[in-house]
Amino acid sequence: MIWPDWDTLASWLELMLAGLVVTLKLSFLTTVLTIILGSLSALGAVSTSRTVRIISRVYVDLFRSVPILALMIIFYFGFGPWLSEWGIDTFTLALAALSLSSGAYLSEVYRGAIQSVPRSQWRAAESLGLGHFAILRFAVIPQVIPPLVPLTLNAVISIVKNSSLASLITVNELTLSGTMAVSLSFMPMQVYLLLGAMYAAIILPLIFAAGRLERWVNRRYGLVSARLKPTMAMRTYASAAGLGRRDR
Amino acid sequence: MQGTIARRHRRLAAGITALALALALVGCSAGTPAPTNSEPAAEMDFDVAQDGFLTIATYGSNPPVNIDNPDGTLGGIEGDLLNSFAEKYGLQVKLQPTTFASMILEVQQGRADMGLFVYWTEERAQTLYYSSALLKVPAVVFTEKGFDYEGPDSLAGEKIGVIVGQVWAELMQKELGEDALLFQSQPQAAQALLNGQIKGYVTGLTQMFNAPLSEHQDEIDAHELVDGDWNMPESVLQNTGYNVVSCENSALATALDEHLQEMIDSGTWEETFSALPDEFTVDETVPPTQGC
Known part of the structure; x- marks a missing residue:
């Protein structure tokens, strides 16, 4: 394998570091929006309102059924003429496609965690006169957040990897800048190895952090989203409702 | 001209x-x-x-x-x-x-x-x-019909499409930065031009006769690039x-x-x-x- 000279390597790095910045920016913003969308949708899925539950279900099923790449192409080339008139650029389109799709997946994870809280705890909170939102806020959500942290980190890893699809709608992120470097130097193996190393540099720390968090959560709370340990608040609600340990 | x-x-x-x-x-x-x-x-x-x-x-x-x-x-x-x-x-x-x-x-x-x-x-x-x-083949910039093209300055601040790997891509990227959009294929860039998502598309004249531009020739104009446009060397104009x-x-x-x-x-x-x-x-x- 021929190794590039320093000038060539510097030109690759110049291109790819610019792409890396775009990838990080896209991944960060997507993560924020994904968590917001996933949370809202999950809360919608357990809502007392049938309409809200249906809206949430439609969103999740719709965006889980369309591949992210297809979604980006639909947004860019399908709705392109109208969206460009509103001044929406390709970065925003990629952000929207990634967030909507990832949000739908994360929503199911969050909904599963919320629904894994035993019904007895909901009933205990209800017996204290708490409404739906108060139960979620004071009883359910505090329990499910810790085990969801490592799962959310795993979603972030997927988001970083999926961000490379934005290259196909001209977002000049890391993969596209790597392709550009290949088209200038014709050293695909070397450039793509560098590209892989850059992705690994982002993702490996996330994998490490997710693993550590998962172990910590398992030690602290038991198996993630399966054996959720009741909080102090829940124990209080349970004993006030006269529920036994098995009911908890 | x-x-x-x-x-x-x-x-x-x-x-x-x-x-x-x-x-x-x-x-x-x-x-x-x-x-x-x-x-x-x-x-x-x-x-x-x-x-x-x-x-x-x-x-x-x-x-x-x-x-x-x-x-x-x-x-x-x-x-x-x-x-x-x-x-x-x-x-x-x-x-x-x-x-x-x-x-x-x-x-x-x-x-x-x-x-x-x-x-x-x-x-x-x-x-x-x-x-x-x-x-x-001459290099051209395609614009939508009626666009008042009087050289690269008239496209300043606008998005211009190029194809990854083509000789103009690197030059346009250096010259325009984020305003140069890198497309993977010719039909994608051409469609983006027709959609109004880009204001110009730099490529060879042959694309005038390729779909989708060939189907919309009455909606576009081709302007031949001349020496110095976007600081391009003469070697990439013909x-x-x-x-x-x-x-x-x-x-x-x-x-x-x-x-x-x-x-x-x-x-x-x-x-x-x-x-x-x-x-x-x-x-x-x-x-x-x-x-x-």
Whole structure:
């Protein structure tokens, strides 16, 4: 394998570091929006309102059924003429496609965690006169957040990897800048190895952090989203409702 | 001059469409598998990626140079040249569609025998072996019809599309930064122009005759690039296209050049070439400086 000279390597790095910045920016913003969308949708899925539950279900099923790449192409080339008139650029389109799709997946994870809280705890909170939102806020959500942290980190890893699809709608992120470097130097193996190393540099720390968090959560709370340990608040609600340990 | 070019294109459109159709039909008939005559196939002194096939990487139709027919056959002047070349050696032409950037890699790595209509650059010449010159094509910027184009300044601050890997991509990216949008394929860039998502699209004039622009010629104008536009060197304003093979298989390019010379000597090539519009010329049917 021929190794590039320093000038060539510097030109690759110049291109790819610019792409890396775009990838990080896209991944960060997507993560924020994904968590917001996933949370809202999950809360919608357990809502007392049938309409809200249906809206949430439609969103999740719709965006889980369309591949992210297809979604980006639909947004860019399908709705392109109208969206460009509103001044929406390709970065925003990629952000929207990634967030909507990832949000739908994360929503199911969050909904599963919320629904894994035993019904007895909901009933205990209800017996204290708490409404739906108060139960979620004071009883359910505090329990499910810790085990969801490592799962959310795993979603972030997927988001970083999926961000490379934005290259196909001209977002000049890391993969596209790597392709550009290949088209200038014709050293695909070397450039793509560098590209892989850059992705690994982002993702490996996330994998490490997710693993550590998962172990910590398992030690602290038991198996993630399966054996959720009741909080102090829940124990209080349970004993006030006269529920036994098995009911908890 | 730019207005003149735009007017000439309208007159040319009907002619080149008819020519493309005729060449495609020739390509269809010539692209059928295996030699049909009783003459024995010539002995090959070059390698092919797949036995019995001349595998050709293509980044889509580029009329009148190459027309990738839906049935997998090759038309255009490349069809005239390569179908008869393949037939001479008892091979069947097999198209391998890909993107422009990947086409060069397919050839470099030996997954395809030949790449179609590639411009010469010093970097490319170090990794590809060039056949003889086929055609010279002017570089243009396409804009929507009615756009008041008076040079690059009139597109300042607007998004301009280029194709990854083409000679203009790096130059435009350096010049325009984020305003240069890198597309993977010609139809994507052309569609974005028609959608109004980009205000300009820098490429070769041949794309005027390729879908989707060929279907919307009354909605676009082509403005020929001149020396100094976006600080482009003169070398990328009039680009000669060549077929390319891998450096390890230069014998294939040599055999193709010999076949082309036979077509020139028999008058077949001149017949094909004379039917092309005036915009498409060639200085000399010779290979460029090889860098392998």
